[in-house]
Amino acid sequence: MGHELTLDPSRRAMNYGHALRFGLRLPVDADCGPRQLVEVAGLAEQWGLDLLVIPAGTAGDDLEPSTVSSWIAGATVSLGLVAEVHSTNLHPAMLARAVASLDQLTEGRVELALQAGPAAAGSGAADSIAALGEVIAVVRELWNVLDRGLGRFTGRFYRLAGAQKAAPAHDVPIAVDGQSPDLLRLVGQQADEWSTGCCAAALTQGNRAVDEAARGAGRDPREIRRRVTIHGGLGERTGRFTGTAVDWVNDLLPLVVNHGVGTIVLNTDERDVAAGFASEVAPALRVAVDAALPRGWSSARVRRSAVLARRRPGIDYEGAPSGMAEVVEPGDLAYARLRSGYLRGGAPGIILRAATNEQVTQALAFARRHHGVALSRRSAGHGVSGRSTNDGGIVIDVSLMNAIELLDKRTRRVRIGPGARWAEVAAALEPYGWALSSGDYGGVGVGGLATAGGIGYLARGHGLTIDRLRAVEMVLADGSVVRAGDSENPALFWAVRGAGANFGIVTAFEFEVDDVGAVAFAQLTQDASDLERYLVEWGRVVEDSPRDLTSFVIVPPPRGGRPALAVSRTMVDSSDPETVRAMLEPLAAISPMYAQDIVITSYAAVMDNASDDAPVSLGEPVSRSGLLRHVTPQFAAAAARVIRGGAIGWFQLRSVGGAVADVPSDATAYAHRDANFSLVVMGAADEVVDKAWAQLSPFFDGLYISFESSLRPERIAEAWPPQTLSRLRELKTVYDPEGVFGDNFALTPSTNDPGGSNP
Template sequence: MPDYGHELLFGTFLTPTANDPERVVALAELTESAGLDLATFQDHPYNPDLLDTWTLLSWVAARTERLRVSANVLNLPLRPPAVLARAAASLDLLSGGRFELGLGAGAFWDAIEGMGGGRLSPADSVAALSEAIDILRGAWDTSTRGPLRLRGEHHPVPGMRRGPTPAHDIDIWLGAYKPRMLALTGSKADGWLPTLEYLKSPDRVTANRLLDEAATAAGRDPRQIRRLLNLFQIDFSATDGGFLRGTPEQWVDQLLPLVLDEGFSAFIVGRDDPRIISTFGHEVAPALREAVARERTKATAPTGPTRSTVTLTRRQPGTDHAALPTSLAAGAVQPGDPEYERVRHTYSRQGSPAIVLRPRDAAEVVDAVTYTRARDVPLSVRSGGHGISGRSTNDGGIVLDLSRMNRVEVLDRATRRIRLEPGARWGEVAQALAPAGLAMSSGDYGDVGVGGLATTGGIGYLARRFGLTIDHVVAAEIVLADGTLVRADAEHHPDLFWAIRGAGGNFGVVTALELEAYEVGNVVHAQLAVDATRAAELLHRWGRLAEDAPRELTSFLSLFPARRQNPPVARVTLVYAGDDIEAAERALTPFLEIGPILDQQAQLVPYPAIVAPSRNRHHGQGLDDVHSGLLRHITPEVAASVETMIRSGDVLIVQLRSVGGAVNDVHRDATAYPHRRQNFSLLAATVPDRRARLDKLWSDLYEHLDGMYLSFESDTDPQRLLDAFPEPTLGRLRRLKARYDPDNVFNRNFPIPPATGGTGSS
């Protein structure tokens, strides 16, 4: 059998003994500290001497940081699949994508019956498992509209609401030995999880062949199925005691053929022995990885995610997959791949790219830009996928997805210098900085990626106290259109450093940012729901109060139209950047007079609590017809226009964010964001079939606007460039564009046309 090319995984199979629960948890923690990838646990719910496996999985996930967890394998007859789908997705979300689902058809039927489970024949148990897989996949697929319905013989689902979506595509691994189960594994599962000592009939070679045949018959590439192997009869010794009973070097020599000749790529040791776990993690795993990498290089074996037969028939012209650099091949995702649905869309927009590249570092970004430059296809760069104007997906082109570049570092606590990679989410940044007592203003939603916001502006809950996010950027590493990686700061490429703070998406791919964070601990977070029947009066009062408030207070107001018998509603968020309760109360209290209060709450919380990442799966679910503008003041005329929008029913949300304060302390020419006299950012959004009506209403408001906040505008008409970059900013940007990106490679995020007739630095 061939090497199927998967990245190697190493783990443990631990006994969940109830009489010493802390021991099994300690062994799981040792699994992580030894550098292993995975801890698994047997599941026998009818055995009172064992801990409940699901409870243990949750506990271990909470006690570890990077370790994947799985049952080995879950007993399906006692765990209804509809409930299991919810539980699995929940644990995956809570653990940050560290759960995998090992699943079995059932055994020990007397004990199962004793707990109320039904006895099934071998054929029926396989059929029930097949139905369960369909339920699991269907429940996790929130991109499909409508309830999940399955007319199953064993697990009928009349009408189940889908969701939640897991944090990652959970693998389903089946423990399978006989032809019927092997056929199911090949046709539907992501992995085969047998125990070496039980592989008697059929043997490993025959079992692999049956898996391959079943996968091919189902229209799948056999390489999509990971082969895992539990190992029980093992030990380490100074002398050769037989298979996997010698030195670590002998283990490597004996496991290597299982990878290269039989396609196994995950090895799980089933001994509750700290010595074996530690040696396996520290000595065997890294040595086997090196040996496999060396042999794969010699053999030029295909590695990484494999392409299904569907993919092979859907290749797009112009992308030239065969020329894809090896550094990017393992992380690339194409139509037909299991992960494609997860990475093709953004929050606002749906897309069908020919390929999604997922670099892990700046060198791989260089490879990606170089590869793209040689092809005449659209290039979209994605940080978090929440950009409205950025359009970080496309149809038929290349998406450069930076989500794997997500490190957050405190470089120097004394100077508050931090380093962020563009794929980190702002909620994750807040959580990482909080132990150091630091924070960075970061919008209002924790799932937003660092790269887009920190190169465009960054209006967040701390803006009036500390300014925009770009105002704290002190250096950037950026890959230019010609594939050059440069550092831009006040001394190196200062003109580029000026440009990327406000128009960064037009000049390259930012691979890291250094910023000066600020001291923030707890903040006072208040929310009001207000009857907005008299919306114009409410907005005028709120605007006056927001301008007059101390700088520590930043406020956002979202206005929603009337629905059914309910009036229009305004939801007001107020954040006081400090933990002085009395001062916060004085600043917040006047806002209780802006209109009839329907609900109110306020609390002192750590800053990360108000921007916690939800890690939602993207399938183009957001409003993507949006207009954006900036205002000096909310005048009676502006308030009346906004009230007309909301009363029309054609505009689904109007949001205003207070700026001013520290934002306006920065000189308009200091960055490529020149809007330093306005006090409010305004957006209005609707759905596509009401876009024309929104455009008409917006045109009535337009004369009162003073500029545009780039990130919230979906109309990329070139005429809007002067709203975003009024002269002399636009002229300077065009001259710099001609120097750094004369071919306009980066043309998706409000494209700035390069100047003609020569270049200059400013």
Template sequence: MVIEVGIAVAAPASEGDLEGLIALVRRAEAAGLELVVVGQDAAEGVDEPGPGFDAWTTAVWIAGSTSRISIGVPSPTTTGWDPTDAEARPSAIAAKARESLDVLAPGRLVPAEPGWVTAPRGAGPPELAELGVAGLPVVVPVGSVAEVERLAALVTDGAAGSRPRRTAAARARRRPDIDYDGLPASLVDVAIEPGDPDYRSVTSTYLRGGAPGLVLRPRSPAEVADALAFARRHMHLPLGIRSGGHGISGRSTNKGGLVIDVGRLNRIEVVDADRRLVRIGPGATWKQVAAALDAHGWALGSGDYGGVGVGGLATAGGIGYLSRRHGLTIDHIRAVDVVLADGRLVRASATENPELFWAVRGAGANFGVVVAFEFEADEVGDVGYAQLTLTTPDLENALREYGRIASTAPRDTTVFLVTGRPRQGLSVLQLYGMVDSSEPDVIVERLTPFAEFADLRDQMVVLTRYKDVMSLAADVGPDGQHGFGEPVSRSAFLPALTDEFARDAAELLRSGLVYFFELRSMGGAIADVPEDAMAFAHRTPAFQVTVMGKDQQALNAAWDAFAPHVDGLYLSFDTDLRPERLRDAFPPPVLERLRRIKRRYDPGNVFRDNFNIDPRTDAGSRRSTGAVLEEELAR
């Protein structure tokens, strides 16, 4: 049995005492002891310190003076707070102190309860072993270096057991419903637990905060299979699949569940230069892809932001700056390698597993983890890129005019509109657009109508490379994404931007329920692909519209009233998880076909946390998923 041993000390009374305490703690760290607990409550038998440093000040000083040892501070023993007691701390202040120390010394702060057990001063191996049965670190009150040396000798002699791989702080934050010790050997060194120093860098995504119980970061398809085997043993937990972590609707983070982060599967290679065939890992970002393809004079349309990961976008759709000229991102997929729910690695294309290939292009999050995509890139030279800022007192008319110009523009021109709530009767419109042409006169001709339907206040038009537009996205640093809270959004496809839609959209924006409103122009090459070619069936709309607000229920109520104007929705941008959204995203024949494919490739519903396509024939059926699995195995 492994027993973690630490020391308990009282906060010092003077600066001189603090220096002695730091020397003592440094010796404990060098000797391999696991934990130092600071505070009178933990240090039973330690002399009363009297006035001086408080426990939190001492803990911060220890953190700055050491590098490894875990640190604990007991919680207050009283439930109330007496404002007349100068030594007392309100719970909110104590919580903030913990949070601050956790940021300053990531992965080293042990939760107070139940973070450790305290042995009597001078405890020997039998007492340590008895207390260590609970699996918590055992701390022994000390007041001198000699007492630390005694404990160090016990650890060296093996009486207290060998040191575990993770610190006391990390082990104290493990969730009881996750079998951390049962993690596959291939993933042990790359898994991140809540108490690890790097944990904060993997909790959040671009717009969403989270607190997953375990993040797995496979480096190969075989390790993805191992991660899914672990996930199948934890079907009681949420499961998120993450590539770049930019999904608005996706659940690439969660609270208390598992996340499989495929960010390390990010290789980009040319498979066949004559066919412009490239193989790309799901963890690459479109910024990286654009830079790699530009050297060949190629590009792949990929939304409007280069920081987005390949995996999420390429299994959902990909409506971007080149879509009206070259089609959606998924229209360029020629094959995928997928790790299925049962761990098998299969290839899907028009000739291999064609039903899976059909489903992955538009509903991929439900069928497996794509570990490699093969795309046919387009030849793209210099492009015109524009950012225009316009203002108008007549938002309704401006929306109508934008709709008319954008939907009738040549297919080499794609312009998106973003606006928000009018301020003092004036609306600010941000236009982001691209003209797939290297001719300045053509670019000016295409963009001029967009600059004239409202008051032009600012403009930036450049002749550039597609990679340079994608490179405008900021790189994610080692501390990860910084999203927080839960995004609230609704999405739809708009067959045409009618006068009635413009009127109702303007009213919605004036109501204050929406702070972000975007129209992405479609048409052109998007409509060239038959509606039944893949799971993404919405080929004829003129626009895709997204709105974002602060309250999901209020936004749902307002957006539901837009049903007469719209048709379907784009899953990537919708956070409404009501079952009917699935029927909006996929027409009835498409959804029924997807359910049949789901029963074949994921009958146990492992991939269930991102607009789940239930494997049962009828989503409202009372039959359990287990019953469906038994039926499928019997066939």
């Protein structure tokens, strides 16, 4: 639709860079009951408005706005909800928890608007505004999960001696309404949005005061969005915001272009006016503003000063690729859930989240410009070894690349993104009667496991995860995207299966999965007082069992003089009760039973054992891995000494062998095919664990890289036999001669080691 621009050419455009938003204010009406509230909200969402303002005093003075927001949230899907609260109505700690909870439940749709208490209009106004500032400070402190620990605050009006923090789903904006000098100063210092009327003179004066206060507090004025609330009518032109949609656009355009308004809220109880505002005025105003302001005027993201203050040295934050799905800095709220892994804390300098091959390429190019800055890659964040995060470096996160797609039902061919988790994969395959052996924890990401090996609950019958891999798509060190399989780049495909982290970032895996119906899963807790005997017998039973049985056993260190326990988790690839009983009885007969839980279920149900909560790990556990041919009495005696010695907190043996050993040792980069068992231990300190590990290492022939946290050079030689290692180094020279991928068992290109003796 056309319009005539009525801007004052003598005024300089004031652009704070905030994309336009349009909202509706709920009527303050005692007769507006619960059904009417939901009805108005539904219409606002149906009309395509961005937000709904729930004012203090909705439906008279009986309803509290954050509670009304909760009521409306359950009846809407995408509508933003602005809870307008008097700062004295709720204790700020309660307010912070309520808003954070609602924001989590609505997946980031909530905003908070604060008004000073009644005294702001008369005597005691300064104290009222000071108290409002403390409310904002308390709320932000309880939302600040970037700094670990309890929330603490000491002020004139409020005090927190140690309160539990609660993160909202997104960085919830806090708006402040008012026009007094003290309030404007508070907005510039602490708020994310200034809410006011639509008087041009007041906007000019207020913007000047807010900007000055913001700069004085070390903030960029562009951090603060400007919101106006208007009244109007459609039909006859009787003044501002009346008449046709063209008239409205001419009235509103100067507010946006000359005064930097980013949010426009209509206050009306006339539904035809609200509908016209949403369907005619809003889209026309967007077009007019885009025509009046420079191209890309609202595309730049302005990070808050609090975010900038947490940036780490050595990283070109301003040069971060703009096309990423998400760029997360140490000051961003999302950083709290992305900084760490499942077992390990982390503090990277920047996290680049990629959802496409092109984004991975851009992220990699950014990382390559940062010589000497650590680079880590993450699929879904499990990372036992700790190499999916770092301290002060760059993380390329592909957890958003998590699609699971059926390619060919006849050949059971599926395509899986690296960010998918194995519980999700198992659930997607279950309806077809399929499964893919994949570790023992559903929270592990596909990317890390499927490039290292994959020792899972079906290993003895179906092999490693990589044994079912048929092709990959990956981004190489130079940024090129290639496909590798038996017929395309076969040498690279060989290397990916067991050493994939050295050669690129896999962005898609193609597997030929297995027919797997119902399975039996047994969790047995047994007496292991005679620990040496238990370990030997468990190993013997496993080796003597049919391949349909795969068993893992955990032996916790005995505490407080109590006898040792053995907790085994065993899968039998059968649903026949008699077959299952016959296979499990030899395990049950090893020693007296304290507890047992045996079910016939699906593989997906077994793998459904992971939490969806973000990891909040703090520690730096040390892990060691070894591959073992047999559980001999000599090994069992050494293991018993280590377990009883208290140096480790985790001891797990996994059975391998069977179908794993059917694959020739030179068929994949995972070469230790003759091992029947894989051991992982964990402890708190390298020197302590290494001293205990030295008692066990003579029994091993190789290690499994996913469970090894040490990066000492000799671990490289233990991970791959000499012939495999030599071939890998030659390929490293071809695909990553500069050593871009050096975060996970980094290989030295053969050109740097002609003799092949330096790991």
